[in-house]
Amino acid sequence: MSHPSDTVHLPWGQVGSQGLGSQGVHTQPMEMMLHLKQAIEKHMRQLATRHQQQDLVPEEKRPYQAPGEQEALLGNLMYQLVNLLQSGATDGLGLQPSGPSLDVKGDAGGGQWQWAQSSRQPAQPGYQLNDPEVTFVSQHLSRRGIDISASYRASFRDYKMYQGDKYHEDENTLGFINLGLSENKLCLDLMTERLSQSDMNVIEDVLLQYPDWSGQPFLREEVARFLTCYCKVPAQLDPENVVVLNGCSSVFSTLAMVLCDPGEAFLTPTPFYGGFVFSSGLYSKIELIPVHLDSESTDANPCPFQLTVDKLERALLESTLAGKKVRGLILINPQNPLGDVYSRDLLEECLGFAKRYNLHVIIDEIYMLSVFDESVTFHSVLSIESLPDPNRTHVIWGTSKDFGISGFRFGVLYTHNKEVVSAVSSFGYLHGISGIAQYKLCRLLQDQEWIDTVYLPTYRSRLQKAHRYITKKLKALGIPFLNRGSGLYIWINLQVYLDPCTFEEELLLHHRFLDNKLMLSRGKTYTCKEPGWFRIVFADKPLRLKQAMHRFYQVLEEQKQRLRVKQLESTSRE
């Protein structure tokens, strides 16, 4: 039973394409096919070059390319594909592997998140229970286990590739440059130095023993003090309202668990950070309802991708009419991927909207210290004098972005709601941080002098410089982008490089970047409804940025050439 091909089974009865869930999956087989094709090609190429013993890049530097593993990867891809086809999700599509004729216009842009939840249970919420008639014989995993693996593979395939073949100035100049992952690599020197100082290395017995599961009291006190200061809170924050977990994904995941029942939903202004898609699908099985924002400027939409309460109202109404139970609203401020920093007025309007409908608001402020444009002022929700509905306002922050230590695994929840504090703390066991790491974090946050005089000024000036460099390049290439002065990334419009302007073409372009060893993230990952948008991260070393922009330029030049040929062909046909 351990071979993928042995598990051919059709356990999911509900083949129909009714309901929301099945719409989004149309492009999945396409994507898989593409990946499969690419992987096979690569494999062949490699086998060929191996024979010729070319001296390009030593193979052993790229462990993921070992032929055995590659074959395993191929097998896996095929398995996923078969799985997907069996699921019935693609019924009626005709399954043309060549794909280009597939119509995805109906795909409301929601593909990935719907699929991530579960492509197999179209009409039902993800948290479905076992139907006794459906005995699923898999490679030992439960159905949700398979879903989890598959969505992980789909989301992190590129990341894994990158992990195995990272660019290095000296050792691997042909490796991947990752401008797709939002990671702050600008201040690793400062952080390494600070974390190496002797005050960081304290081992006390309390650090090695079972902790307070909501976080060590000394750390929660420090977090409360830190947030009071940097969020400009009118009154001192209460350490009892702080829960500390191993990362913001964990915080979001636990909030989703305790605020929503399976199948219930959060409204999410879209495009939005793809990690939420992942987090809502894996454990908690909740739904994210996109509130699509438009890139076009109109009277009603003065600014591209402008969030307004009208749009929230409309989305809530539509969802309610469609029978959805909406429990809350997710705001990311500063926004990822747009870089928007919400004005105080907009923030208060959104909170007011949420209060009117008894909605929870989860506000992710993980980029709050990464506002580098001096003309832009960030307003933390915690700075608002009297929150409209403090019991339903929950703030997330972490050190991953602002301090560039994503490997530290530290996330914070601040909420006035004691019930939520307790319920989230129940998960402390499952999302605990090492006492040693908690101590270091406490020291770090405590060192306000270093933060204010050394870290933040340097960090921001480096962000500015990197941002200036990239935007200059983008302008030179005539590429439209949003210039919002915060975050580690720029939201760029590559629609002119897509013909036709579809998600298939977006994916193809994405793969052309990958083929040229450059990782960006494409709009689809952010549930953007318009194909052609990409997010490019600029918080990297100048040398790598330069190399990356060179690759970027090359790909776009080739793409331009390709489009020209295509146009010529089509005109000559006419």
Added chain:
Amino acid sequence: MFTLPQKESRAPATCPGPTSIQDLDRNYGDDLERECSRKPDRKLPEYCGASGPTAMLSSDSSCLSSRGRVIKWFWDSAEEGYRTYHMDEYDEDKNPSGIINLGTSENKLCFDLLSRRLSQSDMLRVEPSLLQYPDWRGHLFLREAVARFLSFYCKSPNPLKPDNVVVLNGCASLFSALATVLCEAGEAFLIPAPYYGAITQHVYLYGNVRLVCVYLDSEVTGLDTRPFQLTVEKLELALQRANSEGVKVKGLILINPHNPLGDIYSPGELRDYLEFAKRHELHVMVDEVYMLSVFEKPTAYRSVLSLEGLPDPQRTHVMWATSKDFGMSGLRFGTLYTENRDVATAVASLCRYHGLSGLVQYQMAQLLQDHDWINQVYLPENHARLKAAHAYVAGELRALGIPFLSRGAGFFIWVDLRKFLPEATFKAEMLLWRRFLDNKVLLSCGQTFECKEPGWFRLVFSDKAHRLRLGMQRVRQVLEGKSQVAEEPSSYQTQKPRSQHRMEES
């Protein structure tokens, strides 16, 4: 989700004051757990299908989802038991009359050795790669160190592979992840009881998986050679019963060395259990978190990884952590070893939520690689201290004429206090537990471990001599005082409220 509020409102009626640890366990041990794990499928239609007022029936004043309320309740109940302790912790100088904790299974004997080792210069390295997003399975250097470590200490016939290792922030997370990827919501694992009770919460919170107990007896009957012996027959029976009740069992959890019994399974027994699992296509999760804490005849212990030719390697998943064997429960480091790549990948897919800091990963790799220190300094000293502490407590218990199980592994002794209960009920067990607490010593009672016979307690001995001495003195005081109370059994046969009065008076 009517069960929960019902429980809450009933709590004051059955026990005065706040609910205790025991209530937590009693509740989720039987009816609550069953309710919790089955609820969502019954609830879903009404919650998701309707947007009318009926869908809101249980929202009332709470901001939480229905599962959120159950989750919170876990916290409240657990916190309740420890709140008393944390508010009044014993401290030699500052609070000599504070509570001594012989309830939490922590090794407090080797802190000096550990802090010295963790402060050495090789531990203090900070590298940019450690500060960035990791490989979610754990940094390769750490997985390599773990594979080498387990190959050596588990005496695996062949070197273990780093690719089969997944590193997480503790075994709790591992239980959660395995439950989620191996079971659908509402499905179950078999577990011999008594067992380490926190597993119930670990597999329930995210996974919505329940545990089906294989109850073991203290009486030695039939083919048993020792009290609380696990046999294949008992496993078969429990599985049959679960099946007949329509509960789908997907796996078996084995804890070896056992918590709270201290049992060590022989290779023959292990193989029998594994064969049983194979016959029924069950996954086996073997929790070996105490494997290096066998202080009497450590060589007698056999890890499942040492077996030649596992019956069903694709369904055998081994768990280990540094919490117990290295006395670092606050460090949050646990690891999975499985040959099943699908399971490893699926668990790794969840590691985004269960990751541990890169700096700590580095320290763990350094620690696990240092076989010289482990073999020559740490293990001999740790075992010697455990042995001495165990000998002391065992001597005290013998002097008191108290029967207990002593198997020479773990940090605890499984103590038979049945004769101190005026009646064989969990109510009486809880009263005794309260008496201990009132006398400033915290123990864990059998019900926390799903023991089916009231009157068993787990007593942790891995603590410093002076605390241990004081703790045992307080235990003795209670038991000697208690035996007097037991002389008037009539008062306990009256209605429950009366007995509560007694408790409040005491």
